[in-house]
Amino acid sequence: MQIIERRIGQSVILDLTGELTYANRAPFKAAVERCRQGGCRHLILNMQGVRFLDSSALGTLALLAQSFSATPGMVGLLNPQSYVKEIVTLANLHQILPVYQSEQEALAGRCLPAAG
């Protein structure tokens, strides 16, 4: 999995490419932790390049939502595609992780209260 970090104002966007699975969750968690250590309170996960998400990754995302919410902070998903979008919907993940269709929307989401 390829992870590219972009800072835009107070927000951080992680552009993810590849598969988000149990096997590669360590580099993903490390990238998130680096953002957190850098003081990031608003994290946007750009899912456009993610073609597969397994059940373990769902748990990782849920854990992320819980921990950022407690900080307090906010995590959002940007533009999940096809299979990933279906999984996120089926697991109702959007209840705890807001899903945005565009980067502008996602960046504006920073102003919204964190999802509970």
Added chain:
Amino acid sequence: MNPVSGAADVSEPAPRIVDKPLTGKAAEPVPVILLVDDDEITRISMAGRLKRLGYRVIEAGDGVAGLAAIRAQRPDLVILDWMMPGLDGPSVCEAVRADGELRSSQVVLMTAHDQPEQIAEGLSRGADDFLSKAASKQEVLARVQASLRSSALVREIERTRDDLDRSHRLLSAKQAELESELQSAADFMRAQLPLPGMPAPGVSMQWAYQPSLALGGDLFQVSAWGSETLGLYILDASGHGVAAALRAVALMSFLREDNLAKAVGSFDPGAIVTEANRRFPLTQDGEYFTLWVGRLHLPSRTLSYAAAGHSGALLHSLQGASQWLSSASLPLGFDPTIAFDSATAQLQPRDRLYLLSDGIYEAPSPTGELWGRDRLQATLESHRTHTLAHSIGDTMTTARQWLGDDIFPDDVALLGVEVLDSPCPAKEKS
């Protein structure tokens, strides 16, 4: 009896270091050289030269005694005379190479004649090198040192091989122990599953279960909850293997009828899932469960159910259209504060209710295309006229054919319950 006694004159003179080649290596063991020669004068002369070079020398007077000395002493180097009565030098070489214990011995043939044909024959019969009886002190030292270097390397390789063999045996034993324990655990898990047949009067049940590893994180159960209701559930612990299996058993214990009465105080599926959601938060590694719980009231054939992130329940109706009994809901532990509601469905005689894990419809084809819920549903529906056992078995076969393999990448469970034609016994509520 000394294996190198008899006709052979064998002795082990005390090492006497008079030359410099081994200076500075006092801490290392002195290399042992076996000298085999029937000519006593030549043998004593060569032994003296070797001893003066600092080596420990043992001697044998013929081929048979020499072979016995190789077996008994395992010298670092053997110097063999070619011409000897009985077993000559090349024959000793052949015997050494034919013996699995000795074949890596370093052997130098010593001869007065060093014709190319003789050298070729000696090498082909197992010698490593040649040494002329007329060799100078420098040549003897050089050849012996070269042979001892080879010998040391071979010994090192043998030690490494022995270490590897020991490690391999140890690992194999540990692996066998671990596999045995895993098998016991897998047997235990399987023993938790319901017996196919009739879990209640008027209801038949069949299932197929195939964990992706020895232990799976999918479990299901169908059992009587009181006299008029049948409890059903299927759970899926995220991840695979031992950790997922242990967590699955923990949730299964929670879902036992007697525990539900105490911990939840109700057999309402929504209440059960809500309490499970509270008690089973996400682990620190983000592991969690999905769960589907149903409660079938037998006299009225009314099914109430609730799901937490689990989408694997299909009602295959004989009369109407099939229906997936799930709703968009979070898996257990994603949000411990939420409540789950029960929904209801009405079953008719000969309707079938299938509980299944996502591993079956997420089976990928060799090109990566998932089998999907639509194909799964169509396959189950195509078996309407077949028995429930046939339907389950054939659907598993079709999924494997799609996968192009016998082993699914995820745990697979497929359970079917059929409400029979015969009227359910009308029992009074207690």
